[in-house]
Amino acid sequence: MSDSLNTQLIHHPYSPPVGFEAVAPGVHKASTVLFPNVRALRTQEWKDKSGYTYGLHGTPTTFTLEERIATLEGGRFCVLAPSGLSAVALVDMAFLRQGDELLIPDNAYGPGKAFAEGELKAWGISHRYFDAMNPADLASRLSPATRMVWLEAPGSITLEFPDVPALTEVVRQANRQRGASERPIITAFDNTWGAGIAFNAFDLGVDVCMQALTKYPSGGADVLMGSVVTREEQLHQAVLMTHMRLGLGVGANDAELVLRGLNSIGVRYHAQDATTRDLAAWMQQQPGVVKVLHPAMPDSPGHHVWRRDARAAACLFSAVFDESIAQDRIDAFCDALQLFRLGWSWAGPISLCAPYNVSSIRTAPWPYKGGLVRFAVGLEAAEDLRADLAQALPALTA
Numbered sequence: 001m002s003d004s005l006n007t008q009l010i011h012h013p014y015s016p017p018v019g020f021e022a023v024a025p026g027v028h029k030a031s032t033v034l035f036p037n038v039r040a041l042r043t044q045e046w047k048d049k050s051g052y053t054y055g056l057h058g059t060p061t062t063f064t065l066e067e068r069i070a071t072l073e074g075g076r077f078c079v080l081a082p083s084g085l086s087a088v089a090l091v092d093m094a095f096l097r098q099g100d101e102l103l104i105p106d107n108a109y110g111p112g113k114a115f116a117e118g119e120l121k122a123w124g125i126s127h128r129y130f131d132a133m134n135p136a137d138l139a140s141r142l143s144p145a146t147r148m149v150w151l152e153a154p155g156s157i158t159l160e161f162p163d164v165p166a167l168t169e170v171v172r173q174a175n176r177q178r179g180a181s182e183r184p185i186i187t188a189f190d191n192t193w194g195a196g197i198a199f200n201a202f203d204l205g206v207d208v209c210m211q212a213l214t215k216y217p218s219g220g221a222d223v224l225m226g227s228v229v230t231r232e233e234q235l236h237q238a239v240l241m242t243h244m245r246l247g248l249g250v251g252a253n254d255a256e257l258v259l260r261g262l263n264s265i266g267v268r269y270h271a272q273d274a275t276t277r278d279l280a281a282w283m284q285q286q287p288g289v290v291k292v293l294h295p296a297m298p299d300s301p302g303h304h305v306w307r308r309d310a311r312a313a314a315c316l317f318s319a320v321f322d323e324s325i326a327q328d329r330i331d332a333f334c335d336a337l338q339l340f341r342l343g344w345s346w347a348g349p350i351s352l353c354a355p356y357n358v359s360s361i362r363t364a365p366w367p368y369k370g371g372l373v374r375f376a377v378g379l380e381a382a383e384d385l386r387a388d389l390a391q392a393l394p395a396l397t398a
């Protein structure tokens, strides 16, 4: 070797001793992974975590996170995607082909519907909406072309808690009636709300579990990431191959932040749950509030199913206001809040709120005429958040 400093700095002979052990796992970054010889370069397998081949196919950091998310969800395999929404799209692309039909709950996460209405439709994959609160409605909409059913508990924004075991049983029954050579219907579940803490979605009968790690697993409002977890090897391989061909990867520093967030996900989930129930019950008593939607509220849709199937509830509740209160008053109430900030997403440290027009985001009838605000409760003290709501409520009638 010449005495070129460039070469010496890059091919430096020092390597630190092995055996370093700390609480946090190391953060490994790679596009290139180095092989000891050509034989290893040609033969190293990338599909089963027996080694490393290229940054996109995994590093010690992403493999570690995948294993922990699989554990969180009660599954066996996990792939990571750059956002929750990209994980939704990945599941769609892994299992749907031209001519297939997809069924989506009417109250599902909106951008996932937009992917079906945009890309999937353009690719010759049709979709229909169903009422997740009515398993008979799902049964009536299944057709020979149906290949996948999305599920979500509770519904986005309106928080109705569906009977997931009954819905997955409808799909299993349809699959039993299909010929052995026919592709079965896959049930894909958006588990962002339950986060692996409130219930085990696989035990409720789903095949594929997607989660926006952006929410609880991160917990910091500073990372975008998604996961797809499966129990069956065959399903995992389908997701993995599409994931590889799409070139989806996540950055090591983001994976590190989610690994750090997972240490406290259990305590954060339950702390935010307690504050949210407190605020939801208080809000229900306030003048001008017609209905508070939260699965733990006894008259919230699906409450009895939530009690049967779940151990906890996430940090979301929605308030429906009296129809006499105009939208500009509801907007003024949101603007008057000081601790609840305006913004999308949830499960971070700061409480958030956003007004929604429910009739514009669903096809099924919606029983309320008044406006709705969805609250996402952060980690602040319940009494401070309650005082914030109290000081802003007069703006509704000002």
Ligand SMILES: *Cc1c(COP(=O)(O)O)cnc(C)c1O
Pocket: 083, 084, 085, 086, 109, 156, 190, 192, 193, 212, 213, 214, 215, 224, 225, 226, 345
């Ligand atoms: C936020 C969210 C997503 C999408 O996650 P992003 O990381 O923001 O893309 C998907 N599903 C649900 C239920 C969500 O709340």
